[in-house]
Amino acid sequence: MKLKVQTLDAKAAGDIELNDEIFGLEPRADILFRVVNWQLANRRAPARAARERSDVARTGKKFGRQKGGGTARHGDRRAPIFVGGGKAHGPRARTFEQSLNKKVRVLGLKNALSAKAKDGKLIVLDSLELKDAKTKALQGQLGKLGFGKTALFIDGDAVDANFRLASANLKAVNVLPAIGANVYDILNHDTLVLTRAAVEKLEARFNG
Template sequence: MELSILNIKGEDTGRKVTLNDAIFGIAPNDHAIYLDVKQYLANQRQGTHKSKERSEISGSTRKLIRQKGGGGARRGDINSPVLVGGARVFGPKPRDYSFKLNKKVKSLARKSALAYKAKEQAIVVVEDFVMEAPKTKEFIAIAKNLKVADKKLLVVLPEKNNFVYLSARNLQRANVITASELNTYGILNAGNLVLTESSLAVIEKNFNA
């Protein structure tokens, strides 16, 4: 698949780039995508939820009513879960939600996500650019020139660039990452994927490593 390389003004530079079919042209594996996204979201969870159980609530341990003969349900002390203000039965405890996923599955998931974007023609390749200062207005102008400002935007750079990152930080529908940070959830969550010319080489290198 060939794509034209644009400049930051949205003009065609006359050069083209061929997307690697081994990455952007595979048959997407939906189950691999599901597992990778599930792991990504699970890793975002803090797992610090906690509710007090019966032994952790302060209160008298005196038995409130007799065991039998009262006509109602039996109950123990005032910390009983059946009473208002009592403990919670089998409440949440702090836990780790992360789980292991094989590297080959994660790689297949990222390739599948990129293949989906290629099929949807939602990939734009732009020549390498730099920003002399963090300017949100300038970043918005670039997005409008590339005609990708109407959807969620993911810009992939070959390496960290603080000026570009800071320019997009205040925009709710834009995100800037490096090619080494590329993940399945980020790709699928974006409506348009903007790849710089050099980032394509880094992506191919990472997948072939």
């Protein structure tokens, strides 16, 4: 698959040949669903358990008479009815982590990249280098490129420092290094923008 390369100023910067085994697959919704579900489940924090009757540090001594007190019968202060007592039927500690085969995770990322390429929402830039970290200037440059409402920029080993600073106040723009590319973030943005370095890193990641 051949794609045109642009600069941040929306000027032509040659062509790039994309690997069809990574960017030319027929996207499978079932694979994408499994990987996104796995990602979101593993992002969840574990649920904390409430202290139940046996966990509360209060006396177990019977504090009143069985009869004649004018109140209900109670054996100790740990009962849920009392302030400071144990929680009745409280939440139990649990984690939400899931496991997913590496082959499925790799296939999911390939499918996400292929889905963007198939929909025409994949753009390749020569680089993200900026002379100055100016948000207003960057916003004007991105307007010329004609992105959708949201865009995910993926660079090589590290995102250009000036570009990261300039884009920090743009709500519709997110940046990641190539090592952080993932299915959920790719699908969660209208446009995927890769640099030449990002394409090389991704292809080496799959081939390695």
